[in-house]
Amino acid sequence: MTTPTSPLGARGLRALFFAVFAGGLSYQGFAAYAQTLIPNTATAGFQSTPGGPTRTVRSNTVTVPLLSERLEIIKVADRGAAEPGDSVSYRLLVKNSGSSPVTNVVVTDTLPLGFKFLNNSAKAALSTAGSPETPVALSSVTVSGQTITFTYPILQPQQTLIIVYAALLSPDSIRGSGRNLVVAAAKNPAGGEVRSNEASALLRIRPGILSDCGTVVGRVFTDKNFDGEQQSGEPGIPNAVIFMDDGNRVTTDSNGLFSLPFAIAGYRSGTLDLTSLPGYTLAPNLYRIEANSPSRLVKLSPGGMVRMNFAVTPTFREGQR
Amino acid sequence: MTTRGVNHLHSSTQPEASRFVAWRNFLRDGANCPIRPGIYVVASFLAIAAATPAFAQSDRLLRVIVNSAKDGVQPDAELTLREAILLVNGTLPADKLTDAEKMQVSPSTERSRIEFNLTGDTTIRLTEELPPLATGLTIDGTTQPGYKGDRSVITELALPAPIVAIAPVEGAFIFRGLTVAADDVTIRGLSLYGFTSNHEEPSLNTPNTPTTPPADIFIAHRLPPPDIRKQRIPANFAPFYPDDLPPKGTIIENNWLGIPPSADGLGRTAGVRSAFGVSVFNGTGTIIRRNWIADHEGSAVITSVRATDLRVTENAILANGVAGMPDAIRLEGNVDQAQITGNVICGNDGSGVYLFKPDGAVQIRDNQITYNGRRLRRAAVYLMGNNHQVINNQVGYQTGPGVVVAAVPHSERAVITGNRFVGLEGLSIDLITQQNTNVVDYQVGDGLNPPRNNFFRRLETGNAAIAPPQFVTRNFVALASADGSIQTAPIQIYGRADPGSAIEIYRVTSANGENSLTEPIAKVTTDSKGEFVTALSGLKLGEQISAIATDPRYGTSEPAAIAQIRAIAATSVDLPIATPPSSAPSCVTLSPPPPEPPPVVPTPIVLKVPRNIHFALDKDFISPTTAKVLDQIVKVLQENPMVMVTIVGHTDPRYTYEYNLALGERRARNTRNYLLKKGIAAERMTIRSEGKRQPATPGRNKLDFARDRRAEFIYKDARDIEIIIQEYDLQIER
Incomplete structure (x- = not known):
């Protein structure tokens, strides 16, 4: 964009903008001169000074291939949810819905984290317009990390290539998304590339027996020696409410005990809801400053168990803070 | 000195040392130089204890007469209560006194005594906590000239009015009045009020928890909490040490706790209320008799670790629990052989007697337990544990059931006979069944039980499901x-x-x-x-x-x-109409009885009385305009002693349910506080909160919201009260 030459900089700039908006962007779609490519450019006109000559700028050219071949791909899994240790079988349907055959079909499948392709599990079949499937052999199956590439020589119009394979869920899979992406590509007779849509299959990963959740246990009790520990003669408070950082509401039993299974590992905090125990408030702790806090921060290791104890004492001056 | 427990722990060393130096100077120079200008020695108990490694058990028995209402330890012409306690404890040597002070000290024969001979002001204003009573003694307020021990203020019980009062100075927070840490202490004929501690705003230096339990009279082992200098972290299996021995034989009699002395017992402290009355934290054989215990934020009598052989006898326990533990008498810990007999327990905010997971058996006999549950619906007597006896009590006008026996912890052999129940909002006797442990089961019970059609009902029901x-x-x-x-x-x-x-x-x-x-x-x-x-x-x-x-x-x-x-003829017979209380709701009758109220007018009484007061957005205080409306209500309530009122706090419908429930509760509580200050008896008022459940109007504009923010007065037991709606204290948000 040129700088306005007018000494009245601000006014010139305003004129420039005016011109751009007045002229606008003009779009010209060129008539298709070839069977496969549609070039496309844009121009913009503006005046650098008010009333001056209109200048025109042209954009680069973008070409859009016009294809008579189309590839469609669908992916499904045999289940909606899985746990580490399960094997999942996926089914891919690659359909040439164009009017000319495509060659060198390459199906690229990206497995989510923690999924392992089972060797020799890939099977393929062909079907034409809903006719029965006939087993065929894939020309190659290559595995590179999480990417699996299936290739097949040629797919006639309205023909569907069905690929079935299996993958094993490793314990890592619970950290991944569970979403599996696949895309197919091929060559048309003119040598151009045909790409399919991108298909995906989402699996809900359950932690299963390899859960890394922990358990939070604790108690709410009347503290009589102000050390924050429950000893004999310090009864538990029933029906006290503890709120966890994720909004979980936990109620103590008649002995003042509570437990929260399946808590996600990490730093967890909880606090005592004092409105749930009228007549009591948090007891002072004469031995540890940290325990005078109304909330408890604990580090829950995967599969571990932590304690979250609340000591209370009869209260007075309610509603004064 | 701060009253906060933990702060106390961490800040005690430095001031202790400096006070000790000051104290030593006083000991060295005091005898020769009676008044040393510029030095005012604030003797701290900690300082004394630091000077004398163990508690010196005084082998000399002293009779000390307190003749100064001031506070402090100072060589001057008068003897203060603090000096008297230090003398009797043996931590202030008698030869360090001035001659004028020595005049007030003489040997005693049986046990040490602290007596009073105050002139002028008879209220001792404390500047800091008094040292614990570390040796057996009698503090006798009845020795004050002018004390009339034979003249009771009320007709129900023998309750003479004390003269000597002990209270904190204006604006100070002192968390305990008298602390008993030795055997054979008698406290008689005193008024103690205003002892509580401040919940400060939590900050980096002040923790979020209150102090260890405050009380007018606190009974505990030596070095009572929060003093942990000699008590390292307790073991997991033993909460206390072998030398944490409970004081034996404490007698607390003829005291007024929570209220200042007055001719009719209706005087209320102008400052903050006391937190708890008598806290029997750890003590055996404690006798609490003929005390007037009223106007506390928590319980009147509360136990914690041990209160075996406790005797609570012939006390007037009125209007306690207004902002804390709501139950009048709360028994926890080991309370074996405790007896609660002949008390008037009336107008308290929760239960009359609540036994929370105690050890041992309690006897509750011949009490008059009426008009309780003003703030929280609870049973008049709630029992957990075995072998309790509730005999010959009068239980009435409770906003909950009469006697409830818990299912968990398993409670049985509770004998409940000879009681008279009237005007309850629940069963007279309610045994919790099916191991119910919900909130209501620990407050108002679960109603009539299913038949015992199964052996396991015995195991899961209070009193073993006796049919x-x-x-x-x-x-x-x-x-x-x-x-x-x-x-x-x-x-x-x-x-x-x-x-x-x-x-x-x-x-x-x-x-x-x-x-x-x-x-x-x-x-x-x-x-x-x-x-x-x-x-x-x-x-x-x-x-x-x-x-x-x-x-x-x-x-x-x-x-x-x-x-x-x-x-025999199957004519329908009308049920006798339930008789409302034949007298105006009141806990005690003043003595001599006031003139008979004018005979009830047979025609319906029409009261012009406001029904709502309003509050500002998210506020719970009484504005000056609202106070004028409340004064009208006060006037009507004073003119009509039969009228009882339920005060329901409401909020506008914005923000959460829980927040609004608490806000409505504060509004109701502050409204009641205003009426209490104006002299309306606590037993006539019940407070509830509806939060945002019942807006006054369905509208959603600011005026509607202002109408929603209200405390509603529901007048009960009043015949044909015409209600005019007023809203000239409406406070529209800006």
Whole structure:
């Protein structure tokens, strides 16, 4: 964009903008001169000074291939949810819905984290317009990390290539998304590339027996020696409410005990809801400053168990803070 | 010195040292130089203890007369209470006193005594906590000249008014009045009020928890909490050390706790209320008798670790629990052989007596437990544990059931006989069943139990699911007596209960849709088949009867389904109308009794009285405009002593349910506080919160919201009260 030459900089700039908006962007779609490519450019006109000559700028050219071949791909899994240790079988349907055959079909499948392709599990079949499937052999199956590439020589119009394979869920899979992406590509007779849509299959990963959740246990009790520990003669408070950082509401039993299974590992905090125990408030702790806090921060290791104890004492001056 | 427990712990070393130096200077120079200008020695108990490694048990018994209402330890002409306690404890040597002070000290024969001879102001204003009473002594406020021990303020109990009062100075927070840490301490004839501690805003230096328990009188082992200098972290299996011995034989009598001395007992502290009355933290054989314990934010009597052989006798326990532990007497810990007898327990905010997971058996006998549950609906007496006895009490006008026996922890053999119940909002006796442990089960009970159709009911029900008696019929037919009145000839009553149980038959009245066991009228035992029969005379047609069964192996049952006395001709007999309290709701009668109230006007009384007061957005204080409206209500309530009122706090519908419930609660509480200050008796007021559940209007504009933010007055027991709606204190948000 040129700088306005007018000494009245601000006014010139305003004129420039005016011109751009007045002229606008003009779009010209060129008539298709070839069977496969549609070039496309844009121009913009503006005046650098008010009333001056209109200048025109042209954009680069973008070409859009016009294809008579189309590839469609669908992916499904045999289940909606899985746990580490399960094997999942996926089914891919690659359909040439164009009017000319495509060659060198390459199906690229990206497995989510923690999924392992089972060797020799890939099977393929062909079907034409809903006719029965006939087993065929894939020309190659290559595995590179999480990417699996299936290739097949040629797919006639309205023909569907069905690929079935299996993958094993490793314990890592619970950290991944569970979403599996696949895309197919091929060559048309003119040598151009045909790409399919991108298909995906989402699996809900359950932690299963390899859960890394922990358990939070604790108690709410009347503290009589102000050390924050429950000893004999310090009864538990029933029906006290503890709120966890994720909004979980936990109620103590008649002995003042509570437990929260399946808590996600990490730093967890909880606090005592004092409105749930009228007549009591948090007891002072004469031995540890940290325990005078109304909330408890604990580090829950995967599969571990932590304690979250609340000591209370009869209260007075309610509603004064 | 701060009153906060933990801060105390961390800040005690430095000031302690500096005070010690000052104290040593005083000891060195004091005798020769009676008044040393510029030095005012604030003796701290900690400083004394640092100077003397162990508690010096004074082998000399002293009689000390306090003749100064000031506070402090200073060589001057007068003896203060603090100096007297230090002298008796043996931490202030008598030879360090000035001659004028020595005049007030003489040897004593039996035990040390602190007596009073105050002139002028008789209120001792403390600047900091008094040292614990570390040796056996008597603090006797009845020795103050002018004390009239034979003149009671009320007619129900012998409660003479004290003269000597002990209170914090204006604006100071002192968390305990007298701390008992030795055997054989007697505290008599004093008024102690205003002892609480401040919940400060939590910050980096002030933790978020309150102090260790405050109280007017605190009874604990030596070095009472929060003092942990000699107490390292307790072991997991033993909460206390072998030398944490409970003081034995503390006697607290003829004191007024929580209220200043006044001619009629209606005086209230202008400053903050006391937190708790008597806190028996750790003590055995404590006797609390003939005290007036009123106007506390927490319980009047509360126990914690041990209170074996506690005797709470003939006290007036009125209007406690207004902003804290709501129950008048709260028993926790080891309370074996405790006895609560002959008390007037009235107008408190929660239960009259609540036993929370105690050890040992308690006897509750001959008490008058009325008008409790003002703030929280709770049972008049809530029992957990075994072998308790609730005998010959009068339980009335409770906003909950009479006596509840918990299912968890398993509680049985609670004997509940000879009591009179009236005007309850629940069962007279409620045994929790099916191991219910919900919130209501620990407050107001779970209602009538299902039949014991299964062995496991015994295990999961309070008092081992002893079955209530069953009358053979719901209608006992009576012959009218010869004179034709509704009085009946003797009636044979047949029924069935668990074999071997003793049956007590009650006359029943209905109020609030509930039946109360009003009066025991007969006792009978079952035969080996569980059947019983008795002849009752003195019943009237239309009267209702019920019964309870008591088996010493299990306890007392819930009341039986009621039966009615009917005439032989199947004419319908109107039920006797439930009799409202025949006297105005009040806990105690002043002595001499006030002049008889004017006879009730037979025509309906029309009251012009506001029904709502309003609050500003998210606020709970009473504005000056609102105060004028409340003054109108005060006037109406004073003119009509029969009128009781329920104050319900409401909020506008914005923000969360829980927040608004708490806000409504604060509004109701502050409204009641205002009325209490104006002299309306606590037993006439009940407070509740509805939060945002009941907006006044369905609208959503600012005016509607302002109308929603209100405290609503629901007048009860008042005949034909016309209600005019006022809203000139409406406070629209800007």
